[in-house]
Amino acid sequence: MxxxxxxxxxxxxxxxxxxxxxxxxxxxxxxxxxxxxxxxxxxxxxxxxxxxxxxxxxxxxxxxxxxxxxxxxxxxxxxxxxxxxxxxxxxxxxxxxxxxxxxxxxxxxxxxxxxxxxxxxxxxxxxxxxxxxxxxxxxxxxxxxxxxxxxxxxxxxxxxxxxxxxxxxxxxxxxxSQVKLFRILRGLANSLYRALQSSLACGCKHDLGIKLERRTVDITPIDEDERIICELAFQFVVSSLSRSEILPTRTWQKVLVKATPPPPPSPLPSPSPRCDPQQLPPLYPARIQQRRPRTRKTVSFGFSQLSTMASTTTTLGQTATHTSVARAIHSLNSTMESIVLSNITTTINLCENLQKVQQCPTAQGDASCGIIIDQHLSKTCRKYNVYHVLQPTDFSLLSLHRILEHKDKDNPIPYPDQLHLAAVISSNLLQFHSTPWVPEALDSHQIFFIVTDDGPIYSHPFFLKLKEPLNSTQPSSTADGSATCVLDRDPKLLSLGLLLIELILGQTLDSLKTGTGPGIFPEGSLGWKYVIAQSVLPRVKTKSLNYYTAVVRCIDGDFHSRRAAADGTGLDSESLCEEVYSGVVALLEKDYENSSKMFA
Structure with a gap:
């Protein structure tokens, strides 16, 4: 209690x-x-x-x-x-x-x-x-x-x-606590990428998206990383290209991935031969339970620890021994699953298993697809349970860029959803930066939404599209590297600030330029967008002061100083990550919470 x-x-x-x-x-x-x-x-x-x-x-x-x-x-x-x-x-x-x-x-x-x-x-x-x-x-x-x-x-x-x-x-x-959680999430994100990469090495040209969430776990100083990892779950969308030669189409499926618990630290003790059969769980055969040993005191000489314990057993002592053995046996049932999972050494073919689950007419709810494994570490490996999430079969993905360009006029972004997306995107940048899931410069082309026929798409989870093919092992380079050096800005934070501006104004920066646009930087580069952003910042300020402060800190704040980047780690530095969370993410989350109360 x-x-x-x-x-x-x-x-x-x-x-x-x-x-x-x-x-x-x-x-x-x-x-x-x-x-x-x-x-x-x-x-x-x-x-x-x-x-x-x-x-x-x-x-x-x-x-x-x-x-x-x-x-x-x-x-x-x-x-x-x-x-x-x-x-x-x-x-x-x-x-x-x-x-x-x-x-x-x-x-x-x-x-x-x-x-x-x-x-x-x-x-x-x-x-x-x-x-x-x-x-x-x-x-x-x-x-x-x-x-x-x-x-x-x-x-x-x-x-x-x-x-x-x-x-x-x-x-x-x-x-x-959030900074500690972000560190754990980044490690898991890399591990999940490697595990999914090995399970989808089938040459079917899968696309993959990871769900962006405001993940929060209550963490105290005494909590171990393993407990936190076992509480986390990730959702993905996996695409498959139909094999039709006439008109190949791409279909999507949703999966849930959760880390398997680690195996027990030590083997269970073997039951004592003096156990009371009435206290044994059903795991033991009935013929053993029928044996009723006589309860009596015995006297023997102490040639071993076991015989000494047996010789001094009384009725009270037998009860304590029987209780401890019953507890040990009871724990066997709860740990059996983790022991079985720990013996699995081969990852599944996720593509094949998803096809089997989808073709099963009796599948209801979330169905297990098996276990995927990250064998990156030499001595240990991380295992994940994969579940197929029941979802309408005819759903598609719609990019944020297409929405901001107003090419999909049926889905304007309401103001509360704008604030919600801003908070979630900024939080996920801290969760997944320096992983294969986030490019060097994030923009609206990588954000996607699930589109179905039952309600607004912004109430559905949204995803960060994978930046490179699964079979690629080379990290992608930043196409805007020269412009970033000229601006002396961290490309991740700068691109986040630019994306936040587009999100709150409901337009792309390309559409917000006046005349021929700035000619200092190449068109479409971060520097080119930065100059446009400076001209529209007053409009952002009229929307929300907290939002405006968060944007300014991303594109012009002290986060870009040489002091913050002196160690060469950027957002991998816990001190800088903490400052960005409190100075950007927390402000956006507060705005969203206030809007939720206002529009409730």
């Missing part, structure tokens, strides 16, 4: 304790010889009520921003209910408390023990009634509760302090 769940139990226990004390108070007031003790009883009740309110405030602070306001109210009214045990809420609170999570758990456990001990000393009954004799015992020994009340007060005060300080530091910690 987590500390937050215990806090809910405490909130539900204090009113019961107060009710018992109120019964004591009523009894004391009826006895003339003990009337002088009534004030102290009321004081104890008031102190418990105060601590309950303070603990309620602590729980509310932890929940604000993590769950809807209406849900907070229902949780406070039903402390210790099912909502307090939700795994998602527990993980979010764990991330909010950061390294103080274990301390929080210890403190609230002490508070609960004090509450339980006070209930025990009061001798509370289920029906809430107490005898006159117990009232007398309470008044005669009232000092026995001072130590417990001190524990409760100090514990709640410490919880208040921990909660306040950690919530104050949460924004900066969230940025650091």
């Amino acid at each position: 987590s500390g937050f769940e215990v806090a809910g139990v405490v909130l539900g226990s204090i009113p019961l304790l107060i009710s018992t004390l109120e019964h004591y108070s009523d009894g004391v007031s009826a006895l003339q010889r003990w009337r002088r003790y009534e004030r102290e009883l009321r004081c104890l009740i008031r102190n418990l009520q105060t601590e309950r309110v303070k603990l309620t405030n602590v729980c509310e602070k932890l929940l604000v921003g993590l769950v809807p306001s209406s849900k907070i109210e229902s949780m406070i009214k039903n402390p210790g209910g099912a909502e307090w045990r939700t795994e998602d809420i527990r993980q979010r609170i764990k991330a909010r408390l950061w390294e103080a999570c274990d301390v929080f758990d210890d403190i609230i456990q002490d508070v609960k023990l004090a509450i339980d001990e006070m209930e025990k000393r009061l001798g509370s009954q289920n029906d809430g009634k107490v005898s006159e004799l117990r009232r007398g015992i309470f008044t005669l020994r009232r000092s026995r509760y001072d130590d417990l009340l001190t524990i409760i007060k100090d514990g709640v005060a410490n919880l208040e302090n921990l909660t306040d300080r950690n919530i104050e530091l949460e924004p900066s910690r969230r940025i650091r």
